[in-house]
Amino acid sequence: MRKRLTIHSLLKMKQERNAISVLTAYDYPSAKLAEEAGIDVILVGDSLGNVVLGYETTIPVTVDDIVYHTRSVARAAGNTFIVADMPFLSYGASREATLLNAARIMQQGGAQALKLEGGAEIAADVQALVQAGIPVMGHLGLTPQSVHQLGGYKVQGKTEKDAQKLMDDALALEKAGAFSIVLELVTEPVAEAISKALAIPTIGIGAGRACDGQVLVYHDLLQYASPYFEKKFVKTYADIGTTIRDAIESYVGEVKSGQFPAEEHVFQPNSAAPAALYGGTKDAGADKPQSKKEESQRKEVPIA
Ligand SMILES: Nc1nc(=O)c2c([nH]1)NC[C@@H]1CN(c3ccc(C(=O)N[C@@H](CCC(=O)O)C(=O)O)cc3)CN21
Numbered sequence: 001m002r003k004r005l006t007i008h009s010l011l012k013m014k015q016e017r018n019a020i021s022v023l024t025a026y027d028y029p030s031a032k033l034a035e036e037a038g039i040d041v042i043l044v045g046d047s048l049g050n051v052v053l054g055y056e057t058t059i060p061v062t063v064d065d066i067v068y069h070t071r072s073v074a075r076a077a078g079n080t081f082i083v084a085d086m087p088f089l090s091y092g093a094s095r096e097a098t099l100l101n102a103a104r105i106m107q108q109g110g111a112q113a114l115k116l117e118g119g120a121e122i123a124a125d126v127q128a129l130v131q132a133g134i135p136v137m138g139h140l141g142l143t144p145q146s147v148h149q150l151g152g153y154k155v156q157g158k159t160e161k162d163a164q165k166l167m168d169d170a171l172a173l174e175k176a177g178a179f180s181i182v183l184e185l186v187t188e189p190v191a192e193a194i195s196k197a198l199a200i201p202t203i204g205i206g207a208g209r210a211c212d213g214q215v216l217v218y219h220d221l222l223q224y225a226s227p228y229f230e231k232k233f234v235k236t237y238a239d240i241g242t243t244i245r246d247a248i249e250s251y252v253g254e255v256k257s258g259q260f261p262a263e264e265h266v267f268q269p270n271s272a273a274p275a276a277l278y279g280g281t282k283d284a285g286a287d288k289p290q291s292k293k294e295e296s297q298r299k300e301v302p303i304a
């Protein structure tokens with residue numbers, strides 16, 4: 001098993017043009033499989049609000065939610081660099097609240113780094129976290145925690161003015177000490193210009209081919225009951241949703257038909273017939289049920 005990457009090895013990957021693969025994970029099985037598959041970085045994203053908890057936005061996600069999910073990811077992926085999202089307004093309200101919430105996610109969750117949405121306006125918070133010894137990942141472009149202000153999940157950096165603001169924000173985050181920046185739903189040339197202007201790696205999601213790495217949401221990549229999997233920036237690599245639904249359908253059918261459980265799933269006593277249970281007669285139990293269906297038919301026969 002490969003050793004866990006560090007912020008220094010991620011910087012080196014950019015310098016050597018070695019693309020960084022990032023995937024979200026939210027629990028033990030998703031993190032275990034991501035680590036086994038050789039992912040570079042796991043992000044415990046607040047997208048868990050959408051794909052695991054069923055909320056419409058990421059806004060209801062709490063620090064408790066992130067701690068709970070990060071713990072289970074950390075237990076599964078001890079050799080993978082784990083970044084956790086700081087959820088909505090768990091940073092920026094006050095310097096003290098930012099640091100205390102960050103401390104909880106690092107200490108109780110077991111993340112190696114935190115990600116915050118926003119640009120120059122949160123640079124001072126980023127700097128305080130970095131000074132406290134926490135690696136910070138920035139997040140620019142479509143920042144879902146501001147969806148109501150942005151007016152929807154729309155591509156960012158389309159006008160010259162927006163593009164310049166994205167560039168200024170990226171430079172401000174780098175200056176504040178961020179080790180990497182996620183660019184979400186940013187036009188390809190703008191993401192390319194930012195990636196070239198920064199020393200730290202950019203991680204794109206719907207931000208084109210020039211980013212230093214890519215990130216996708218676990219449930220999108222696997223078509224795993226995700227409400228977003230049909231989006232333009234997503235590529236689905238498997239159809240796990242259909243596989244799971246078909247399997248459960250088969251199970252339901254076999255329980256109802258009596259095909260499951262079969263002989264090989266059933267435990268038998270030492271002696272072929274546990275006479276005591278059948279009222280002490282020697283041949284009792286010889287007509288033990290072969291299936292649920294048969295048993296229910298038996299029950300229709302009055303015993304007395
Ligand atoms: N499952 C999932 N995947 C994600 O990528 C994701 C989440 N959830 N939740 C948090 C945010 C929200 N995200 C979103 C949500 C919607 C679009 C979307 O509707 N995109 C349109 C672009 C529309 C335009 O052209 O402006 C698309 O078709 O890609 C994009 C990102 C990304 N994040």
Ligand SMILES: CC(C)C(=O)C(=O)O
Pocket residue numbers: 024043044045046047048085139182184205215216217
């Ligand atoms: C989509 C990624 C970048 C994210 O922030 C999340 O999964 O919450």
Ligand SMILES: [Mg+2]
Pocket residue numbers: 045046047058085
């Ligand atoms: Mg997020």
